[in-house]
Amino acid sequence: MTDPLLIWSYLESGPLLWLTATLVAYWIGDRIFRLSRGKPWFNPVLLSVIVLGGLLLATGTPYETYFEGAQFVHFMLGPATVSLALPLHANLRRVRKAALPMALALLAGSLTAVVSALGLAWLLGADFGLLASLAPKSATAPVAIGISEKLGGDPAMTAVLVLLTGMIGAIAVTPMLNALGLRDWRGRGFATGVAAHGVGTARALQVNPTAGAFAGIGMGMNAVLTGLLAPLVLQLFR
Amino acid sequence: MPSVVSGIITLLLFQLCGEVVSRMFSLPLPGPVLAMVAMVIGMALSERLLALIRPVASFLLQNLSLLFVPVGVGAVARLSDLSAHALAIGVSLIGSTLLAICVGALTFEYVARLTGNVDEEEEA
Numbered sequence: 001m002t003d004p005l006l007i008w009s010y011l012e013s014g015p016l017l018w019l020t021a022t023l024v025a026y027w028i029g030d031r032i033f034r035l036s037r038g039k040p041w042f043n044p045v046l047l048s049v050i051v052l053g054g055l056l057l058a059t060g061t062p063y064e065t066y067f068e069g070a071q072f073v074h075f076m077l078g079p080a081t082v083s084l085a086l087p088l089h090a091n092l093r094r095v096r097k098a099a100l101p102m103a104l105a106l107l108a109g110s111l112t113a114v115v116s117a118l119g120l121a122w123l124l125g126a127d128f129g130l131l132a133s134l135a136p137k138s139a140t141a142p143v144a145i146g147i148s149e150k151l152g153g154d155p156a157m158t159a160v161l162v163l164l165t166g167m168i169g170a171i172a173v174t175p176m177l178n179a180l181g182l183r184d185w186r187g188r189g190f191a192t193g194v195a196a197h198g199v200g201t202a203r204a205l206q207v208n209p210t211a212g213a214f215a216g217i218g219m220g221m222n223a224v225l226t227g228l229l230a231p232l233v234l235q236l237f238r
Numbered sequence: 239m240p241s242v243v244s245g246i247i248t249l250l251l252f253q254l255c256g257e258v259v260s261r262m263f264s265l266p267l268p269g270p271v272l273a274m275v276a277m278v279i280g281m282a283l284s285e286r287l288l289a290l291i292r293p294v295a296s297f298l299l300q301n302l303s304l305l306f307v308p309v310g311v312g313a314v315a316r317l318s319d320l321s322a323h324a325l326a327i328g329v330s331l332i333g334s335t336l337l338a339i340c341v342g343a344l345t346f347e348y349v350a351r352l353t354g355n356v357d358e359e360e361e362a
Binding site: 022023025026030043044045046048049052053056057062063066067070071073074076077078079080081082083084085086087088089092094097098100101102104105106108109110112113114116117118120121124125126130134137138140141142143146156157159160161162163164165166167168169172173176177180182184185186187188190191192194195196198199200201202203205210212218220223224227 | 268270282291294298304306307311314326333340341343
């Protein structure tokens, strides 16, 4: 029998172990989410992150080693973004009809996200580097990282803030908008995509197909608008 | 029935062109978003493109949450940075995200109602 430590060091150096672990953790998270009948607190991303984070800490594995395996999953974000064309195309007529409410909701939602995020963090004593990392956090990850770099933030920190934003949105959106009595799935989805990008869009797709389609559009539009708004608003806090 | 491989190739080619155009003209739009817009136009023009993409795109979108897990695990690697500013980050992220969703959804519904813009195609 080979020493288990040798097997471990072999597995640790290749992508197989952490790629498998990522898929298994997600499968578990998704099962729990389904068993809970879609309760937002049992968000599959949050559950898998807790499981995998615990494993990394327990085994002392650095994130870079983990990412060697997980990058294959991460890479699919690009093609998945292109795939959002599918629900968008299916709803093209409704999207065109709702152009005015969408434009105004985009402006209001995007501006609120940037101004309130920076304002609250500034009040609680955040330094400029953190504010720069925080400013693009409602945009989709690849865009937010690019903006953060340009503004002098920390791109890796931005990636994490982006994801936390998405998870907060995904968990809160359904009970919150139900409490407000909003029933238009177009507006609910669109606002979710604007404020909570792809993670919010994934949640919207789980809740309602119309909301999902409009969330995808909101995410795409806010990716552009955040690139313009974030530098302007950040200037106010310099 | 178009093959899954040709669907994947088409998706990647669109993304590739998106990245090239975005970088060539230094656009604020990232490559995949640009490719998404091009794909919508393409689908409107060609039934064949739509049929080609549908199986792969449906598969990816059904598992969209999974694709965010690797970045999410990065939060664990940043735990010390996050906890150093826990209060500012927590209040800022929670406050701004909830506020932005409410403001966006309320604006949409208010404007839609004001202009008589109702959604007739809403499925039950």
